[in-house]
Amino acid sequence: MKVSRQEKGIVSHYKREPYLIVHTEQSQRKDVYGAIGSNVVLQAQHLRGETQADTAIIGMHPIGAPGYLPMFSQLGRSGFDVVACATRFSTGDASLQMESVLADLGACVRDTRERLGYEKVVLAGWSGGGAVMAGYVAESTQRVITTTASGERTPLVDAELLPVDGLLLMATHRSRHHLLTGQLDASITDEQRPDVGRRPEFDLYDPDNAAQPPYSDGFLSEYREAQLERNRRITFWVKEQLAALVAEERFAEERSFVVHGTMADPRWLDVTVDPNDRKPNMTYMGEPGVVNNSPAGLGRFTSLRSWLSQWSYDDAQVDIVDAGPRIHIPTLLITAGADDACPVEHTAQIEAAIASSDFSSYTVAHADHYFAGPDGRAHLAEALGEIGSWMSDRGFRTREASA
Template sequence: MNPTRYTRTPYLIVSRDLGPRKEIYGSIGDAVVLQAQLLRGDEPSTTVVIGMHPVGSPGYLPAFSQLARAGHHVIACATRYSMGDAALQMENALLDLAACVRDAKERLGYERVILAGWSGGGALMAGYQAEAEKRVITRTAAGEETALAETELIPGDALAVLAAHRSRHHLLTDFLDPSILDEDRPDEREPELNIYDARNPNQPPYTDEYIQRYRAAQHERNNRITERALSRLSALRSTGRGVEDHCFVVHGTMADLRWLDPAVDPNDRIAGHSYLGDPRIANESTAGLARFTTTRGWLSQWSMQHAQVDAVDSADRITVPVLVIVNSADDACPPSHPHDFFAGIQHDRKELHTIDGANHYFSGGDSRQHLDVAADLFGSWTDRYDLGRAR
């Protein structure tokens, strides 16, 4: 790839939230301020790629910068939860994406929008496109009113997902440490379900029987936390404090069998390693998924029973062209997730490609080459479907 010089222009997208509760620090009045960056070269284009992730600022993620180097116009936009996801509700993230798409078309004048999701952005983009084409969500995961039910969602003209998982709740459940049987006593753990305990007689390679037992225990723990969140929310409502929320800690969120046994959902990842480094340490680190959360945040992001945004569940509602790119050495997202999403797309305007050797963050000595492959795959796909890019 011959890289293009591009500019990076930061700007803000402002919408309104009339809800009674402040979920993010530093918000003023009813304003929702999204931090966006427009990455583009000198050549004009009527098509823009929009990248968004539920949390954090995607402007400096390598995939989106690489698309700009390849000549695409790219909007990298954060949700309102750029500072952290403790209170994140996916329904609000969909609203933030809707505001970005509308701004791109109505203010910036782009005729076509390609939704592009890396990692957790894949489920967000797929969920948005599905809702834009056929509305399903009418209330929040906590059963409360949401502006999403009344907001027009302008659909994307195409959808691309890269190194993506199917949803936050499925990903976390695969990561949950099932040896924690009581959330109030996280240090007391069941040895036979603790993959980091030398006393556990079940060691890799794991038997099918143990994998089934372990996965079932992970689902049981997810459901127990959900029941606690629902109970706490019900108690607040019963005492006239329904607009309030409750914050809590989730211990042990990096205990996927995949980290220790490469034969579980196999790909080219390194055994004993995860995208957060040593999984034994990450299991209790502050950087773990869902470590700090709230009742509503848990129900919307992490609950297997109540979360509503899932790429696989959304797939059969998506009718636009779809590109799925899988990194063969992904050390974060389960390789089965993008394949299940691809299988769920019901039309034939879909493509799936694998980048050999690429890990989740495109890090390591071959990272530039892997990013070049990703950009080339994306560019060829846009050409085949006449989606447009800068010329």
């Protein structure tokens, strides 16, 4: 599909070509519906012009189709070649294992270099994609992950992780397990019956709760401890279930379950907690009190191994801060000044962790997580200008510069 559009400062012609990347792995258990034999099929889009640049920007997120995120389309319009690749878990994360996501990204990097013929590759992670990209860079530099988070064999061990040349982190949090833990509803004590035995002092959405914004430091400390306790309580139950299956030699079997109450971070109601320019009582998914138990809530539907790999505070292995000391390539961090998804404290932790001597960061003031709203185009253009300069200064050329 050819896209033609003329805007100030934008190269207006590019093609959006859908294609598949197929790699193989052996597994007794299927984690996604429709997998045929040992094939793992990834849906990808190639955003390019009539001529090919020397550099490809690869975008990937644990779930969904990154090709239609605003930034990747805008990069395509602006003369950059983009490979937007979905993981095998494109339709949902109930069975997702982050180790397999890194293996999928390895297949995409190899295809981009060897089949598409790009000389240079820059990984670009938006939101949850940031940990994927940083984790890949770290593992391609020095392998640390040897099993899944549940201690089983992972295809990542056999995956070829070719090196890349640059890393873009855009409106990102440090990891899924840290993000979820900070949003767990600390008032829930019974995972099977979330409305029974609640701790009323931690129910943020109870108008009769004595604790109201602005929250005291003491309340916040106790609330964070209760959130961590809840995460570990779920993890303990998950490991019990897995151990029971193993004891009965049912090694490939899984169990699925629901996690209630996953959008109850005090910062949603009190913008003085982890402050930025976001609106109070609003998140990137809508009103937090509604999202807290909506079907689309973060981590709502999951499985035993997936919980450990994605959401367990103590067991998940893919995290930008953990990966940071192994990241030595040029890295740019773009922060949204009114991000209503990713915590500001995560940004500071990421900045402190990246070991690269060529690390820089930039904040787009007043931009929300998706760079949407009435000023969204201006925010995108500002971010794109910074990315373009960063790319050019490091020899990552656009189509026009490569021609």
